[in-house]
Amino acid sequence: MENLVYSVIFSLNKIFWLVIILLIIWYGFKFIEKRNKNLKNSKKNNDDKENIEAFQCKVCGLWSTESCDNEKCPLNN
Numbered sequence: 001m002e003n004l005v006y007s008v009i010f011s012l013n014k015i016f017w018l019v020i021i022l023l024i025i026w027y028g029f030k031f032i033e034k035r036n037k038n039l040k041n042s043k044k045n046n047d048d049k050e051n052i053e054a055f056q057c058k059v060c061g062l063w064s065t066e067s068c069d070n071e072k073c074p075l076n077n
């Protein structure tokens, strides 16, 4: 009978530590997920910023915002 009590206490102790470990892993994953989300958002903001900036046409060299604005550019013919 005494052995049974000890084994039950030991099992509860093991379950307790198992729960603690699972909670640590769960919080760890949530932390990494949150950090990745933040990295993704900051990268997206940088991409948006780059889209606003002008670019130089590789064919005629004119600076434009979206596509080449030069009517004489071979890209527009």
Ligand SMILES: [Zn+2]
Binding pocket: 057, 058, 059, 060, 061, 062, 068, 069, 070, 073, 074, 075
């Ligand atoms: Zn051009």
